[in-house]
Amino acid sequence: MRIFSGIRPTGNIHIGNYLGAVKQWIELQEKNECVFCIVDLHAITTPYDPKELQKNILDAASIYLAAGVNPEKSIIFVQSEVKEHAELAWLLETITPMGELSRMTQYKEKSKQYKDYVNAGLFAYPVLMAADILLYRAKAVPVGKDQEQHVELARTIAKKFNQKFGQIFPEPETILPKTGAKIMSLTNPKKKMSKTDDPKSYISLFDSPEDITKKIMSAETDSGKEVVYNITKKPGISNLLIIYSLITGKTTQEIEKQFKGKGYGEFKKSLAKVLADYLEPFRRKQKELQTRDVYVKEMLSQGASRAKTIAETTMKEVRSKMGLS
Ligand code: AMP
Numbered sequence: 252m253r254i255f256s257g258i259r260p261t262g263n264i265h266i267g268n269y270l271g272a273v274k275q276w277i278e279l280q281e282k283n284e285c286v287f288c289i290v291d292l293h294a295i296t297t298p299y300d301p302k303e304l305q306k307n308i309l310d311a312a313s314i315y316l317a318a319g320v321n322p323e324k325s326i327i328f329v330q331s332e333v334k335e336h337a338e339l340a341w342l343l344e345t346i347t348p349m350g351e352l353s354r355m356t357q358y359k360e361k362s363k364q365y366k367d368y369v370n371a372g373l374f375a376y377p378v379l380m381a382a383d384i385l386l387y388r389a390k391a392v393p394v395g396k397d398q399e400q401h402v403e404l405a406r407t408i409a410k411k412f413n414q415k416f417g418q419i420f421p422e423p424e425t426i427l428p429k430t431g432a433k434i435m436s437l438t439n440p441k442k443k444m445s446k447t448d449d450p451k452s453y454i455s456l457f458d459s460p461e462d463i464t465k466k467i468m469s470a471e472t473d474s475g476k477e478v479v480y481n482i483t484k485k486p487g488i489s490n491l492l493i494i495y496s497l498i499t500g501k502t503t504q505e506i507e508k509q510f511k512g513k514g515y516g517e518f519k520k521s522l523a524k525v526l527a528d529y530l531e532p533f534r535r536k537q538k539e540l541q542t543r544d545v546y547v548k549e550m551l552s553q554g555a556s557r558a559k560t561i562a563e564t565t566m567k568e569v570r571s572k573m574g575l576s
């Protein structure tokens with residue numbers, strides 16, 4: 252089965268991105284043909300620094316590699332290097348109803364967050380995402396819960412194209428992780444962890460052990476002192492329990508038992524240690540890759556040329572079906 256997923260190179264990829272998306276990719280690449288994309292054209296729809304973008308792209312690539320994506324098996328590439336993404340997005344925009352786009356939760360949230368940056372690209376963002384997926388005729392898309400609505404729209408667009416111009420695209424399905432689909436902010440457990448928020452609210456994959464400890468120790472918790480999982484009454488502690496569980500492979504019940512009668516402080520100390528140890532190889536690998544820019548760039552350029560071969564074949568068919576040359 253062919254699988255496609257993408258991540259924005261906006262810096263500070265955090266444990267929510269990792270547990271919600273990247274971790275699944277590693278498992279999926281064993282049995283599937285995977286295409287992983289660093290979506291720089293998506294990243295520029297919200298405020299960004301052009302001077303930082305190339306660095307963020309290389310960071311994202313080294314995160315893929317540090318997390319275990321195997322470039323021998325999977326395709327890893329940068330979206331803007333395969334021009335067909337932008338071309339297909341334009342063509343699909345001509346069959347996407349405005350009404351569908353204005354219903355998108357992410358658009359509503361982002362246009363509230365960046366009131367003076369509400370651009371047409373932000374509005375059309377989900378069409379570009381549909382183009383990403385459909386260009387490779389991917390059958391499945393591993394993402395966190397926040398992207399489910401966008402994949403649904405990609406399905407709607409595929410269906411519409413097939414009906415109007417003839418069958419080309421499979422209708423892609425979302426693959427959600429069983430747990431970890433939505434890791435919440437450390438400073439406000441009612442909000443999802445997001446890299447555009449205050450750094451105190453997330454753990455970046457490259458945070459130092461000191462920073463991890465500081466952030467976990469000051470993470471918002473709930474009244475009471477018992478470490479028990481209860482998402483409505485104790486959203487803060489429950490979020491930390493989920494992170495603990497995903498990192499260690501222990502169930503939340505086992506962790507509750509481990510910390511029975513011990514209070515939040517001890518639990519948090521242990522979580523900070525567990526996280527710092529778990530993320531150690533990421534920090535090490537990132538340091539190592541920072542000195543190997545040439546290797547990372549070469550890998551991305553090979554990825555782009557493999558991606559291009561697939562994209563060109565699809566585009567030939569799309570143009571012909573739409574009556575373009
Ligand atoms: P983004 O950083 O928005 O480009 O997201 C990259 C991937 O991480 C997408 O598949 C998202 O669904 C996923 N993701 C982002 N934030 C979270 C979160 N707080 N919890 C779980 N998954 C997330």
Ligand code: TRP
Nearest residue numbers: 255256257258259290380383392
């Ligand atoms: N929109 C996704 C996000 O914000 C990133 C993305 C772009 C993506 N294109 C994609 C994810 C295609 C899956 C498939 O996280």
